[in-house]
Amino acid sequence: MIHTTVGQLGHFFVILSFVTALVATVAYFLSALGLGKTSALTEPVEEPQLAYAGESGLGSKKAKHKIPSKQTSQPEAADKDDWRTLARWAFYIHGAAVIGVASSLFYIIYNHYFEYHYAWSHSSRALPVQYMISCFWEGQEGSFLLWLFWNAVLGAILIRTSGKGSLSRQWEAPMMAVFALVQAFLASMILGVIFGDSFKVGSSPFLLLTEAMPDAPIFTADPTFVPKDGNGLNPLLQNYWMVIHPPTLFLGFALALVPFAYCIAGLWRNQPLEWIRPALPWTLVGGMVLGIGVMMGGYWAYETLNFEGYWNWDPVENAVYVPWLVLVAALHTMLIAKRSSTGLKMAIILTIATFILILYSTFLSRSGILGNASVHSFTDLGLSGQLLLYLMAFVVLAVILAASKWKYIPADKEEASVYTKEFWLFIGATVLCLAAFQVIATTSIPVYNKVLESFGKISNLALPADQVAHYSKFQIWFFVVIALLTGVGQYMWWRKLENKKWDALITPGIVTMLISAALIAFGEMKNPVYMALLVASVFALVTNGTVLLGVMRGNYRLSGGAISHIGMALMLVGILYSAGYTKVISLNNSGLLISKQEEFTKDNNKQNKENKLLWLNQPERMGPYQLTYRGKRIEARDVPGYIPRQDVVVIEGDFHGIAQRDIEQNGKVYHKKGDTLALYPENTYYQVEYREPSGKIFNLYPRAQVNERMGLLASPDIRHKTDRDMYTYVSSVPDPEAENTWEKTETYSVAIKDTFFLNDYVAILDDVARTNEVEGVDIGPNDAAVRAKVRVLDKNGEHIISPAFVIKDRMVAHPAEVSDELGVRMQLNEIDPRTGKFTFAVNRTQRDYIVMKAIEKPLINILWIGTLIVAIGFLIATVRRYREFSKMQNKAV
Template sequence: MINTLIGDVGHASVIVAFVAAIVSSYAYFMASRAKIVASGDNSWRKLARGAFYVHGFAVLMVIFALFNIIYEHRYEYYYAWSHSSNHLPVYYMISCFWEGQEGSFLLWIFWHVLLGFVLIRGGKKNKEWEAPVMGIFSFVQLFLTSMILGVVIGDFKLGSSPFILMRDFMTDAPVFAMDPNFVPQDGTGLNPLLQNYWMVIHPPTLFLGFAATLVPFAFAMAGLWKGNFTEWIRPALPWAHFAAVTLGIGIMMGAYWAYETLNFGGYWNWDPVENAVYIPWLVLIGAIHTMIAYRRGKSGLKASFILVITSFILILYATFLTRSGILGNASVHSFTDLGLSGQLFTYLAAFAVLAIGLLVYNWKKIPTTEKELSTYSGEFWVFIGAIVLCLAAFQVLFTTSIPVYNSFLGFIGIESNAALPADQIAHYTKFQLWAGVGVAILTGIGQLLWWRKGDKGGFTEAIMMPGMLTLLFASLIIVLSKLGVIGNETIDNPIYITLLVASLFAVFANMSIILNLLHKKVTLSGGAVAHIGIALMLIGILFSSGYSNIVSQNTSGMVYSREFPDDINRDNVLLWRNTPVEMDKYTVSYHGQFQEIEGVPGYVNRELLFPTADEYKAIARGRIQVGDKVYFETGDTLNLQSPENTYYEVQYKEREGDKTFTLYPRAQVNPNMGLLASPDIKHFADKDLYTHVSSVPDPNEEKDWGDLKEYELAAGDTIILNDYVAQFNGAEVIKTVPGITLKEGDVAVQADLKIFGEKKTYHAHPVLIYKDGMAGYYPEVVADLGLRLTLMNVDPAAGKFKFGVNATQKDYIILKAMEKPFVNILWIGTIVMSIGFVMAIMRRNQEGGTPKAARKQKEPKKVQAA
């Protein structure tokens, strides 16, 4: 019988979490009413806290239950069956947890719980904010928890439960009609592209960023709700920094995962799902700048409200885009529709209407200042920077939302055939590149005017040294590129030169700020450090994307296949096994197929592995050792880590020099997804050599072996096989055959043939078994030489052995390789940017520790609409 206890516990915990979120949100709403706060009655607040704690405990129970069904391989549950399998290591089981929609919603809910606990703890010191902020938090949790509620009443469905049984999900499957208690022996497994360590850490980081955007939104909403229009900025600003850095790191982790795992040759493909996260991050960065401007000059409060609210609404819109199924085939990694599109739209609409309604209602009450911003004031350039960021976000948003427009028009009866741009990379880049130029210039000018004297003379003095250094280094880089010292192409594109100059200016301008702040307080320079990081990222993007160089150009004049796209025939090199080919400045050769073996570092040649009925086990055909250490002896049974993955050994040798290195690009031919290729990357100081396979022979297709040729040989005889010299050394009776049980009376004979290849000598050991009066043939395939050798008969009296030999096309791969110059600058810039944000968080937290001083400041009188 199926044990449903853990699923019942999990589903009951979801219900408890949902009800507790309702209670908490209502109790916090009541606690927020002015008269109750004034009277000192804490009963509603205590009830709200208690309900939120219950909600948090219930969420932890849901997480425990869901991970238990994955970890224990409880395939009676659809979630475990559809996302995991028996042979996944524990760290990939963690990835299984959030591969599905329900698990990712649960991860989002979990982060909200932890952030809520932190806010409650902080609320005990600052009680005026706890109730309204946590009221918003609990209300959001109510909506999110409803997404995994899984309650069905007639045709009405509220949420999708991760604890649904297979027999309830697949009601039409014949197997459940025959046996309602049927449980599959194995699951379908984790998406092969997600079997990467970045997928263990990238989603939690990204969802923490999603969750953290709720905090500044909740403070802004609380400020509007309670009429406290100014002081919400102080507690919200550190959280806005935290949300921005976490979301930014999460985005770049996803970019690096794509760089390491996908084969489009980069880290960003302007996929709608990538865009959906990038858009709110840009707006949130703009919000941070307007909030800082208000803290300093009491201007930009309304802009801060708008941008903070917009960033959270865009997070909800991104959720709707990626999970409603509305993107269809427009994205390679959006979720399929689980019937939650209506719920997701309600979630988005509820908070959009609530936030916009509160903002409109209080618009005229929000304080403004009549202070005019000078062209030489830092605040002015901060606002210009926020505008540039928002325009960049809007451009991406407008195009990404084309499927939404089509769906909406279709819903109201208007047919629309609008399509996303055919070349999305070119479409977005031509706009975003200029946005990058604007951001770089503004981060330099804005910082100089922020920290220096705000007049023409002071600005001229401040800009002089960074400007001179910029021109010097930009000229030097261009000249070195022309001489071939930097990269493979001359930097002569005017747009790229503009971006390079702007980014260098941002670096030097912000470095001058840091040097001037060293004698004060280190944390004051957090903004300058972050801006340097962003400028470095722009430089890294410029070189690695703008000057990426394909080194695997097809110079043979041969078309590999008319079925291949033009780029494969043009930009790839064909490598026959063990046949060196000249490729740009390298001599490159392919040396066979390898696999990962548990307990063995690196990769093991498949020629040393004898397959068994269990695809995850093999028998060693020879000694397996790395260096001087022997890991397995001949005949030992070993475990394969991922038998579906093949690693292709590709050796590079620089033609001008003696440097050699070996890469192992990975690929698998998936029956549902086709060829899934992941690159291997050689990292140099000034570039990455990015290598992946574009085509391999289909391992699922039977090889087209030529006609069988028979040879009768005696020990010591020599013959020619497929242009190779082969020598028969003799044969022996063996007592064990890998994968075969020999009984008394069975005889196994193993031959030994030595074949002399171009680069190495091969030993083939075909086996002939006489078992139960019948002959069984176990041929040896020498893939390097395209030979299959079969021992067909033994004549002991004459000392003769009959062999059958088939020949086929030699093994090959079609390989693409490209150089990514200075891509390391992008990753270094990401780290520098993150350090700057952390410094800014530390500074804002220190400032937030003195709220009494802030309360003494009077709000500026409202004199005009901002």
Template sequence: MPEVGSVALLMSLLFTIYSIIAYIVGLIKKNKKLLKSAQNGVFTNAILTTVASISLLYALITSDFSIKYVAHYTNQALPLFYKISAFWAGNSGSLLLWFWVLSIYAAIIALSKKPEGAKMRPYASLIIMIIGLFFAALLNFEANPFTELGFVPQDGQGLNPMLQNVGMVIHPVTLYLGYVGFTVPFAFAMAALFLKKSGATWIKLTRKWTLISWLFLSIGIISGGQWAYVELGWGGYWAWDPVENASLLPWLTSTAFLHSVMIQERKGMLKVWNVLLIIITFVLTLFGTFLTRSGVLSSVHAFGESKVGLYFLIFMGVVLAGALNLFAINRKTLESENEFESILSKESSFLFNNLLLVGAAFATFWGTIYPIISEAIRGVKVTVGPPFYNQVNVPIGILLVILTGICPLIAWRKSSFKNLKKNFMIPFVLSLISALGFYVIFNIRSLYPLLATTSCFFVLITIFLEFYRGVKARMKMTDEGVMTSLVRLISRNRRRYGGYIVHLAVIIMVIGITGSSAYQKEMEVTVNKGEVIEYHDYNITYNGLKINEDPNKTTVYADLDVRRNGKSYTTLRPAKQYFKTSEEPVTEVDFKSSIKEDLYLILAGWTDSGQKAIFKVIINPLIGWLFFGVNILIIGTLIAVWPDKRQRSIELLKEMHRDG
């Protein structure tokens, strides 16, 4: 089977090179047969990468330890579920996953039969295949997952215990689907520049790709935070780790891009801004991959030092230089069709929103690379900690929340006093009242938490009013019931109301972040068997330690009965797991979630054969809102991305006419 995978990768490299040459020659000579042959090469490449990927999966599942990658990341006792996830646990496997996804995306683009964008598609496919060539070369010459050991060991080294978690199955895959997905709008943007098509056709053609990629990236970030919360055993979900930051950076810039393209579609403005944003977003996806593979920064998420990191750095520089050069050559074709007329307008509010998002991205980027710069200049690696990121990004985040409520409701071109009064008077007054309530009733006295909760309440009111006004108007015109009007309102205005639902999801998550960050409580306590831990509303009885064994590990867990406000609440079993392939124990936390808070327990240690145990008890207010919010985010994005054929056809016809 390793021979099949190796041959498939080699053939994939050859077909990638062929497709690139065929596209170039076909475009120069305008040879349709050659362009068709190039498309077939792209499709063949997708098949070959699929064969290579299936070969690696088969080797992992069947424990073919003659392959170095399989021997390094699996063993006989590893459950099947984690043997499959070992596919992306290491450097070469994760690169194959990236190339596999990219090849499938390239085939979908190349084989599309839709007439719109027909001129751009070959150029975009060419760019995607050039990017694919980099990964194909890496997999064949530097990080081949089918490299053989030369002997067959009796067992493998096994998967890192921290990766044996459901979160590490979801997190990398969704993250890569997001990362790779941004290749498509980047490729179409470069194609539009090369063809000097300054309109919004490339944006409309890639809108679905951008939204889905953004959604996958969002899921990847949140699932990564959830993994950290349940697996790392420190009570949090985000530590401003360099690799965490690297995933956040393209999310920030792509969020800015998603908002600013609406201005170009509607007003023919911000063309330069949009091209630069998609270039930066794509390069930042490469930057994140560089960080995980270079070893230049220490991170629990990184693969460690590797030559692949250097190649990514070089490739990232080449892509950035090439894209910016193409942008500079065609800069004059990106002139705006309209000008900003007022600071109090939808256009201006979206621009402010973008500036804040890019500002947050720059601050986070600077904090991430500063240790590298300091080491290069002074010889000392200065670590930038959470206080820096929080000091900069918390106020920016609050302003972004406020703009989330303002942007959808403010008028285009120039907002009148009447418009402002109609849309914002009720939310503003109710927000002031809520601020007083948060301060007096809920005892929220710190400035940032008070501003954050008040801002969230402001946005919730604006979203509710938008739905209320829409449903009310529809009921008046159609005599439909409330639920029927609501469903049809959303289905016939999917992009608009899907966006509102996404905003609602973001606000729910911000509430979770605010509560868990500002009001987390924790204590460490040593108790004897049978003793009760009293902490706030909870009485936790320690019943002793128990042991559970399976072929993969031995688990020592504490048995604890929990009562809340005097009533039986739950049983928790925090544990230490001793894997047969690892010398260090792994902390396995246990917690109980409610809409109000999480009770989170960590077994820190024990003495006297378990008669006495040490626990860390943490109360995380509202943290469940963060992880619940991503479900609303998925629903809202899917509604927004669901095609509306009538509107789409009208918009594309207009844009194609504009582009000639």
């Protein structure tokens, strides 16, 4: 059935959102110009006065232009603006249309309307609801829609709060003009309108398969064809972090627009300083949310990917990390803008740069320019030119406006002294910008190559072969400096360095050296770079901790900066130990070559040395642990934990299975033998039993999906301990196609107590005895059944194989017994009472095994704790700055 109505409705909402965003842009622009006001008053006013370091009081420079008065004593009727009223309604309708688009798209995904290309490409019937939500933003169109949604929400909040004071009302029109313009550009990305034969604006998420793939043979044969199922969500994205990480990240992107819009509005209104106070709380919450979003992505990578860490300096990771660094730098310069002309200029530049860098990161990840350089990048949907236009439009707008209004920023009368807090905050912001530049300069190599190719040149530039080493060797030193500056800067901020004396830092310095020396000696730290980072981090902890104690005695609301810096220092300590002192414990000391695959033979057989081969149910020593691979496990939707793979016959392509025995967990029977149960897709787990020296046992369940499109996708399982994580993942598993491939049948005729060789093992037929129980066969009084007991010896002990011989209703059955540990299937085919010989048919196959890697990551929890503390510090600072602005508004009303 073709469900075209919902798609048509969704596309109508897309067009409506685009048109209303344009209307809101024009209306707010005209309102900002002062048109449409019925009774607003204007009067000559002095340019807002700026006080900078070195001045005895307020500045004295006055402007010669007019701006709208603040209307502090005029009635509300004096503020009536017809254009603003139109703009507000247009933006509200725009927001409602965006919600309509999102609802239509999710309705299509949730109801499995696979005639739509987006649903077919990104979802499937087997996905649970939370992963259907992830499907929504897996594609480019859905992620643009998510960005649109957050911008619409923030825009509505800004409009609603603008009526609470004249200070807010005066910013609404110019600021929301920028907001609405951004929304118009974003809405155009999902417009999906074609002009003429080739000019396309946007990519619609509501395309039917027949429209997206008109030349597909299936539609030539059957134009009404609808697939029964979709391609499904990328297996790597089937993780709960992918449900919350993208929305958080895009909320951070949206929040970065607010200070940018305030900045543009301030320049537009010839008020280059006044925008900072209302923008500061939004900058703080934006830094908090964007930082959390970045770290959520890191934790997703840590839990899902197998590169053994949380940050791989992937180009798309870098493209998000850089705007956050610049946003934090902008935040610090905003704090000193009132007293420093240089700080104000820097705040304007960095606030603009943050938003431009977010647009640039969007261009990098969605234009296809990164190609195979990133695991996160999207393929080009024909939007690269449109993305470039989007980027350049705001670059040109911001640069021209800033250049034309630069004259309104007076210069400092005196040079900044090293004994002022402004100097140290400015230096800190500069170092953050240098760190960001180093990352983005290298990340942009594919862009340089593309630009040169467009001019007919061939570039030999390439991204670093070892990107982790390349970026880390620079970023470590940047953050050594940043950590030191946080301590000095906080002391300067709270006036602990008075009379140009540095005595106040002596005690923290001594404490830092004592703690650092103990940690270096105890941890046997020998790398001088690591020592430098440790000393700097400890110094930041000691100094900011001292400041925090002093501040908390007065007013805890002032503690946000110190708390954030303490969290940052803890993050650096966690990164230092978890990345610098990772210990591989799955060492292969057997001298055997585990695999001849390329990835296992490069780097002087490093992978062979660091991976352990485990045969099913055969214990192996690994460091202080005894490891045993206990077999494959699967995950049922209504059964907690994991169940043995052999307990369920999986119905291929249906995401269901038939229970081969009662499915029981923790004493509760969830399914009886023969029941059909729902399974999660691509969910083969491998149970690895760890026995500690104390005898305590714990199990890990790393996942290795053998995916038709992407090959082996290994996801780790992690045991979290207070001081370290045990990180385990599967490097190699048997080929699934070979698992059920049995070799040629071999026969053995032996008598009881005879010894024979079975698959390179010694086997002994111990006994053949009558039995009344054979699985799958009902033995009646007139039936007969016997079971053999074959004992197979190997180096780790013995295994018992017990094939049966059944005569039922004068019919003979030979139920096979399979030993996964030995890779043997055995049947008792004949019994010769004359000779006392028993004939067995034996097939051999690949024994079940895994190749796994296990590493310990010390003190990694300090990284996650530090992230939480940074967020708390940002939150406290946000509340403080918001209250300050609210009080200022209330005074102006």
